[in-house]
Amino acid sequence: MKAERKRLSESDGATSVLVVLMGFLVGTILVALVGKNPLNMYKALFQALSGYNIDNGRMNVRYIAETLNYSVPFILCGLSMGFANRVGLFNIGGEGQYIMGLTLAQTVALLGPQIPVLHWVLAILAAIIIGALWGGVVGILKAKYEVSEVVSTIMLNYVALYLSRIICLQLPGATTYKTANFPKTALIENTFFQAITHNSLLNNGIFMMIVAVIIYWFIMEKTSLGYGMRATGFNKDAARASGIPVVRSISISMAISGAFAGLAGGIVALGSFKYGRVLAGMDNYGFDGIAVALVGNCTALGTTLAGLLFGLLKNAQALMQGKQIPKEITFIIQGLIVIFIALRSALKLYQEYLDKRQLQKEVGVK
Amino acid sequence: MSEYAIEMRGITKTFPGVVANDNVTLQVRPCEIHALLGENGAGKSTLMSILFGSYSADNGQIFLDGKEVSIKNPSVATSLGIGMVHQHFKLVQNYTVTENIVLGMEPTKRKLLDLKSARAKVARLSEQYGLSVDPDALVEDITVGQQQRVEILKTLFRNANTIIFDEPTAVLTPQEVDELIEILRKLRSEGKTILLITHKLREIKEVADRCTVLRRGRYIGTVDVADVTEQELAEMMVGRAVKFEIDKPEQEAGAVVLSLRNLEVADSAGIVKVRDLSLDVHEGEIVGIAGVDGNGQSELLEAITGLLPLSKGSIILDGKEIDRCTIRERIEAGLGYVPEDRQKFGLVADFTIAENSALKNYYHPVYKKKFGLLDFNAMEREANSLIEQFDIRSAEGAATMAGSLSGGNQQKVIVAREISLSPKVLVVAQPTRGLDVGAIEYIRRRIIDERDKGGAILLVSFELDEIMNLCDRIATISKGQIVAVNRQDEVDEYQIGLMMAGSQAEVAL
Numbered sequence: 001m002k003a004e005r006k007r008l009s010e011s012d013g014a015t016s017v018l019v020v021l022m023g024f025l026v027g028t029i030l031v032a033l034v035g036k037n038p039l040n041m042y043k044a045l046f047q048a049l050s051g052y053n054i055d056n057g058r059m060n061v062r063y064i065a066e067t068l069n070y071s072v073p074f075i076l077c078g079l080s081m082g083f084a085n086r087v088g089l090f091n092i093g094g095e096g097q098y099i100m101g102l103t104l105a106q107t108v109a110l111l112g113p114q115i116p117v118l119h120w121v122l123a124i125l126a127a128i129i130i131g132a133l134w135g136g137v138v139g140i141l142k143a144k145y146e147v148s149e150v151v152s153t154i155m156l157n158y159v160a161l162y163l164s165r166i167i168c169l170q171l172p173g174a175t176t177y178k179t180a181n182f183p184k185t186a187l188i189e190n191t192f193f194q195a196i197t198h199n200s201l202l203n204n205g206i207f208m209m210i211v212a213v214i215i216y217w218f219i220m221e222k223t224s225l226g227y228g229m230r231a232t233g234f235n236k237d238a239a240r241a242s243g244i245p246v247v248r249s250i251s252i253s254m255a256i257s258g259a260f261a262g263l264a265g266g267i268v269a270l271g272s273f274k275y276g277r278v279l280a281g282m283d284n285y286g287f288d289g290i291a292v293a294l295v296g297n298c299t300a301l302g303t304t305l306a307g308l309l310f311g312l313l314k315n316a317q318a319l320m321q322g323k324q325i326p327k328e329i330t331f332i333i334q335g336l337i338v339i340f341i342a343l344r345s346a347l348k349l350y351q352e353y354l355d356k357r358q359l360q361k362e363v364g365v366k
Numbered sequence: 367m368s369e370y371a372i373e374m375r376g377i378t379k380t381f382p383g384v385v386a387n388d389n390v391t392l393q394v395r396p397c398e399i400h401a402l403l404g405e406n407g408a409g410k411s412t413l414m415s416i417l418f419g420s421y422s423a424d425n426g427q428i429f430l431d432g433k434e435v436s437i438k439n440p441s442v443a444t445s446l447g448i449g450m451v452h453q454h455f456k457l458v459q460n461y462t463v464t465e466n467i468v469l470g471m472e473p474t475k476r477k478l479l480d481l482k483s484a485r486a487k488v489a490r491l492s493e494q495y496g497l498s499v500d501p502d503a504l505v506e507d508i509t510v511g512q513q514q515r516v517e518i519l520k521t522l523f524r525n526a527n528t529i530i531f532d533e534p535t536a537v538l539t540p541q542e543v544d545e546l547i548e549i550l551r552k553l554r555s556e557g558k559t560i561l562l563i564t565h566k567l568r569e570i571k572e573v574a575d576r577c578t579v580l581r582r583g584r585y586i587g588t589v590d591v592a593d594v595t596e597q598e599l600a601e602m603m604v605g606r607a608v609k610f611e612i613d614k615p616e617q618e619a620g621a622v623v624l625s626l627r628n629l630e631v632a633d634s635a636g637i638v639k640v641r642d643l644s645l646d647v648h649e650g651e652i653v654g655i656a657g658v659d660g661n662g663q664s665e666l667l668e669a670i671t672g673l674l675p676l677s678k679g680s681i682i683l684d685g686k687e688i689d690r691c692t693i694r695e696r697i698e699a700g701l702g703y704v705p706e707d708r709q710k711f712g713l714v715a716d717f718t719i720a721e722n723s724a725l726k727n728y729y730h731p732v733y734k735k736k737f738g739l740l741d742f743n744a745m746e747r748e749a750n751s752l753i754e755q756f757d758i759r760s761a762e763g764a765a766t767m768a769g770s771l772s773g774g775n776q777q778k779v780i781v782a783r784e785i786s787l788s789p790k791v792l793v794v795a796q797p798t799r800g801l802d803v804g805a806i807e808y809i810r811r812r813i814i815d816e817r818d819k820g821g822a823i824l825l826v827s828f829e830l831d832e833i834m835n836l837c838d839r840i841a842t843i844s845k846g847q848i849v850a851v852n853r854q855d856e857v858d859e860y861q862i863g864l865m866m867a868g869s870q871a872e873v874a875l
Contacts, residue, residue: 223738224729231725234716241673241703241711242725243694352382359380360424363388 012297015344020295020309023337027329036325044319048312063315065193065200069272071311072209073098076264077289078307079216080257082298084135084149086220087253088233089142093153095286096160097134097258099279101127101265103164106276109186109269110171110179119185124208124266131262132255134160139254143247149254161282168278179276188270205267212260217300219256229253261286291338310334368432371396371559372417372528377426379412386412387423388583394528394576396431399550399560401574401591403567403603405802406773409583410563414530417561418450419443449521450530453537455513459506463499463516464488467523491522496552510658511542518549528559535569539658540830540863547573565603567596579603604803612807612835614814619838620649623684623822624670624791630678631662631669631846638677639665640846645824647791652813652823653851654837656830656862662846663826664706667795670824671703672696673711684790697726702789704780706796706826708773712780715769719760720749722768723783748786756782757808774805781812792816795826810836830859844868 028038043054051063077094084091108123134156141147173180188204220226231239232249240246264285269276292310296302313334317327372394379387387409394400404410415421417428419437428435430446437443443450457466468484475483488501497515505513514534521529531550535543550560550573562574570577570591577594579586579602586602600608624647631640639662647653655663668674670681672693681689688696705711713722724733724745732748733741749764758778760766768779777797784792794813798806813836817823827833833840834854841851842865849865 222740224733224740225738227721227724227728227740231714231717231721235710235714237710238712238714238725240693241671241705243692243697244725245692245694355382356380359383359385360378363378363380363385 101262127266135258
């Protein structure tokens with residue numbers, strides 16, 4: 001029993017679940033404090049999760065599909081953050097890599113050859129490659145010249161945003177906020193999904209996301225590349241002393257990290273919109289990805305689950321507003337979860353305290 | 367007047383996961399030198415930290431001259447006349463000796479700093495206790511032995527009656543140890559009570575009156591030092607019979623395998639730490655580098671292994687120049703390394719034993735499957751065989767996290783990995799630091815076995831005993847230069863000590 005409890009407290013997964021529950025608990029209290037019925041919040045969340053509307057007993061699969069669709073960029077940006085984090089890097093540049101992916105996907109969508117399949121494949125590949133370059137540059141700067149990746153990624157986020165505006169304003173039919181519509185061949189819509197989910201935006205991006213999750217897990221846990229990267233992340237000095245090419249690990253990991261975020265940008269560009277956007281501000285998927293990865297402990301499965309949770313919260317926003325719950329509560333819950341994650345060391349301290357009390361009892365301290 | 371100057375009764379102190387002191391008793395008579403003996407992790411330092419107020423005990427009482435006291439923090443300890451000389455000195459490098467001594471209780475005259483009277487008091491104290499140091503010298507300019515005297519003066523300046531010495535000889539040359547022993551006797555004759563934390567039996571025999579032995583946090587006993595032999599003390603400390611000397615068959619050294627030529631190495635701050643250093647290591651011999659910590663040993667080894675760049679000179683391993691090679695190329699060329707800081711450079715604490723044992727050769731065909739896949743089963747098989755061969759004790763076998771192992775077993779994992787790669791040259795730094803006696807014996811045995819099999823071994827140790835016990839030849843290093851290279855049987859510890867202090871080889875031979 002005691003060993004069981006100890007194992008749970010040492011398990012990062014259990015901590016994450018606990019942290020999420022605490023986030024919801026405090027969120028619930030806040031909703032009650034502002035005089036709203038927290039039950040309505042859970043009804044909205046339940047509807048976003050299952051498609052079932054408790055109030056009128058109607059079922060609509062579309063909500064499930066939208067939750068999934070919202071999760072895709074969260075999960076991919078979470079993987080982006082997580083991959084770098086496992087190698088000991090803090091990639092705050094997911095947003096910039098995402099924006100560059102989105103921009104290039106839009107460019108290829110509008111200017112590329114309109115051949116079925118090939119067109120969107122090219123656009124997605126362009127997004128992945130530019131993301132990888134955008135991240136890889138940071139990796140090389142870090143590995144060779146010890147430029148802090150935190151600073152360079154933050155700066156590159158702004159470079160990406162304004163570069164994106166410059167590029168997109170040159171695209172066909174560009175106004176200050178949108179371009180011409182994409183040709184049909186560039187879209188990654190899935191007519192089967194549309195048919196069964198009452199025209200949700202769920203698209204082929206979800207398959208790409210699933211492949212990305214598998215690749216993430218595969219590289220990290222199964223390959224010698226991932227082994228060297230994990231060693232670098234846990235203990236850079238020991239990795240270096242053991243002959244692991246640390247410089248290469250860092251550069252490659254930032255490139256792969258950027259590729260995930262770039263893919264997210266490509267999927268959002270081609271899946272959720274039918275035209276190119278001239279961004280006025282950031283979409284914030286890259287930043288939310290940091291939280292997703294932290295909640296998911298940077299593992300493939302954990303990040304996927306955390307991304308689904310964030311997608312669920314996002315999809316529930318509109319439903320909450322319909323039930324007089326301010327949608328901002330979802331941001332508050334997200335924020336609380338991140339704060340509690342940061343406080344997880346407090347849990348460890350508590351466990352240590354319990355251990356110590358146990359020992360004291362055994363040796364007979366009064 | 368009570369019989370005891372210090373009495374600690376029933377002290378218990380727990381940390382998460384470990385009972386550091388379990389109902390420990392310590393009784394120190396006035397004006398005696400009382401040694402506190404135990405292996406690493408036996409609880410000596412914890413007990414002394416409780417006495418000095420750095421930790422508070424979970425249970426137990428402390429009496430000074432028969433009166434119960436509560437020592438909440440080091441300031442209280444100081445006001446009660448307890449002083450401590452820490453193993454790592456707490457001195458400001460660019461202050462003078464006097465300034466360091468008064469730091470924290472500066473004497474003032476009309477609100478102005480009055481260093482003059484302080485300087486006079488320091489001079490008087492150093493006269494009285496035979497602690498010769500120049501009160502106006504900068505701390506950065508004086509030797510380690512003198513810095514230690516400054517620490518002692520600091521406690522005397524604060525009117526300490528009891529002085530705790532935490533492993534005071536760890537950083538000293540044999541000559542400085544002799545001087546320290548004189549100082550300890552002088553302090554005793556001037557009426558001070560001395561508590562000496564150590565694991566060196568010879569020093570206890572030489573200077574201490576009584577000795578309290580701790581083992582795994584428990585009180586084992588207190589003895590009159592005159593009544594026991596070193597062997598008996600060792601058995602009390604370890605809990606079983608101990609063998610000090612290691613059998614080492616005579617062996618002819620073979621060809622040169624590692625040749626260091628005119629090396630110059632700067633540390634990461636750019637300060638030259640190794641100058642014009644040349645040394646050869648042959649097959650089937652152990653070459654020891656003797657010296658006080660900080661004389662360029664770490665930089666030398668890091669340059670050989672490739673962690674630090676070489677400014678000048680060349681390194682030849684088995685006929686091949688390796689000084690421009692990457693770390694991995696050096697490992698492939700047959701260079702093994704047991705680093706001094708095993709947790710920083712030797713192991714990945716969050717990896718399992720299996721993953722750690724493959725850290726240097728995970729890309730080899732043995733571990734390779736199709737599509738760049740790593741063969742974790744092969745890794746586990748390999749680790750299991752090492753666990754068996756090297757007697758590595760762990761909770762969950764090959765799947766145990768390296769960070770959860772004891773120090774001795776962590777070191778075994780590293781030594782096992784390095785030896786299993788059958789290196790031509792094995793570079794070993796401080797292989798037994800912080801280990802318990804059983805692990806020390808084992809690791810030393812393994813190093814000698816490697817030599818007997820024809821391996822070339824370069825060993826750095828700050829423990830002269832270890833150097834004398836293991837090595838065939840001894841190179842003494844001082845300020846980044848080799849003072850002399852001697853066969854083990856032509857020098858004694860005293861001569862090496864003189865060379866460590868920097869005097870030339872003529873003194874020794």
